Amino acid sequence: MSSDNNNKLSFATRSVHAGYDSADNEGSLNPPIYMTSTFAFDSVEQGAGRFSGEQQGHFYSRISNPTQEILETRLANLEEGEAALATASGMGAITATLWTLVGPGDQILVDETLYGCTFSFMEHGLKKFGVDICYADFTNHAEVQSKLTDKTKVVYFETPVNPNMRVIDIAAISALAKDYSGDIKVIVDNTYCTPALQRPITMGADLVVHSATKYLGGHGDLIAGAVVGDAETIQQIRLFGLKDMTGAVIAPMTVFLILRGIKTLQLRMERHYQNAQAIAEMLEQHPAVDQVFFPGLKNDPWHTVAAKQMDGFGGMIALELKGGHEAAVRTLNKLKLAKLAVSLGDAETLIQHPASMTHSVYTAEERAEHGISEGLVRISAGLEAVEDIIADLEQALAD
Numbered sequence: 331m332s333s334d335n336n337n338k339l340s341f342a343t344r345s346v347h348a349g350y351d352s353a354d355n356e357g358s359l360n361p362p363i364y365m366t367s368t369f370a371f372d373s374v375e376q377g378a379g380r381f382s383g384e385q386q387g388h389f390y391s392r393i394s395n396p397t398q399e400i401l402e403t404r405l406a407n408l409e410e411g412e413a414a415l416a417t418a419s420g421m422g423a424i425t426a427t428l429w430t431l432v433g434p435g436d437q438i439l440v441d442e443t444l445y446g447c448t449f450s451f452m453e454h455g456l457k458k459f460g461v462d463i464c465y466a467d468f469t470n471h472a473e474v475q476s477k478l479t480d481k482t483k484v485v486y487f488e489t490p491v492n493p494n495m496r497v498i499d500i501a502a503i504s505a506l507a508k509d510y511s512g513d514i515k516v517i518v519d520n521t522y523c524t525p526a527l528q529r530p531i532t533m534g535a536d537l538v539v540h541s542a543t544k545y546l547g548g549h550g551d552l553i554a555g556a557v558v559g560d561a562e563t564i565q566q567i568r569l570f571g572l573k574d575m576t577g578a579v580i581a582p583m584t585v586f587l588i589l590r591g592i593k594t595l596q597l598r599m600e601r602h603y604q605n606a607q608a609i610a611e612m613l614e615q616h617p618a619v620d621q622v623f624f625p626g627l628k629n630d631p632w633h634t635v636a637a638k639q640m641d642g643f644g645g646m647i648a649l650e651l652k653g654g655h656e657a658a659v660r661t662l663n664k665l666k667l668a669k670l671a672v673s674l675g676d677a678e679t680l681i682q683h684p685a686s687m688t689h690s691v692y693t694a695e696e697r698a699e700h701g702i703s704e705g706l707v708r709i710s711a712g713l714e715a716v717e718d719i720i721a722d723l724e725q726a727l728a729d
């Protein structure tokens with residue numbers, strides 16, 4: 331649904347208010363949860379008008395729902411896009427979007443490293459249906475330029491990249507794609523940053539996808555996703571990718587929880603990135619650690635581009651231990667406070683081993699080819715007191 335015209339208010343204010351006015355709902359400070367599958371029409375003509383799109387209004391909750399509309403308006407506002415579509419999962423958003431935008435013979439140009447299930451959808455899903463998936467190192471702009479072809483319909487990447495924390499220059503990649511053809515859609519997975527830290531549409535991207543399961547929800551109690559962009563494309567994704575191809579419909583109760591989470595998004599993101607910065611600085615000095623990948627570190631190769639496009643360096647860290655894979659397993663098994671779990675963006679610090687968990691859908695050969703090392707450890711810095719997180723990591727890293 332289209333975004334509110336209140337962009338002059340600050341981000342924190344819009345996170346609390348955009349898309350909802352209690353005066354429209356009996357003064358209820360929080361939005362009503364419309365638990366309904368269908369919507370009754372006044373007349374056959376009205377029903378027909380809603381189905382054809384000639385009349386505004388809801389008709390079936392696989393397409394839209396008033397509670398969902400509030401979240402969509404808020405997300406569009408925060409990402410500075412025209413419209414948004416909320417979905418049942420991040421994968422629901424990604425698959426609904428790509429099913430809508432590509433067909434047999436088309437090419438998707440994609441960064442070499444992706445979240446495991448996104449890689450699997452492209453490599454084992456779209457490829458089977460005749461879509462060409464072409465990989466490039468998106469930090470190498472000449473390589474990206476050389477791989478754009480007349481068949482390229484979508485340019486797709488995450489930044490920072492899950493799990494290896496490379497940072498991709500959104501403005502530069504968007505400009506390369508647009509210079510080649512105005513018809514190419516540039517899609518950025520903004521899950522790691524959220525609009526509190528990074529707004530890709532303002533840098534030239536066409537669409538932003540999210541796993542709202544992560545920081546947007548923020549409390550590890552739901553699975554959801556979203557796509558934000560221009561109103562026409564979002565409507566196409568809603569009426570085909572969501573309605574006909576995936577049916578990945580978000581539940582109204584989940585919408586309510588995300589709206590509640592977003593009210594504290596900026597506060598939480600600030601604490602996440604402050605904690606991550608302190609943890610990364612400790613790890614950088616630790617004798618058991620070989621390398622830390624966090625763009626907030628001054629000597630990180632992606633520090634400059636991250637400082638240009640992010641308002642804070644995010645809450646995610648990756649690292650390699652000196653003892654490689656074996657040391658990683660030993661260390662993770664010793665954690666006491668931090669939880670050994672996939673997902674990210676929760677109040678709890680979560681630590682996982684991508685090669686055996688989130689990125690295990692890649693074969694070992696594919697991981698080597700796509701820049702995911704076997705010993706890599708991923709940390710999602712939580713909201714606990716940072717000294718407690720650091721003490722836990724130090725005891726786990728000790729011999």
Ligand SMILES: Cc1ncc(COP(=O)(O)O)c(C=O)c1O
Pocket residue numbers: 419420421422445447448488492519521522540541542543553554555673
């Ligand atoms: C960067 C990124 N994108 C997309 C997804 C998929 O989201 P979901 O688990 O909500 O389907 C994830 C999940 O971990 C992710 O980390």
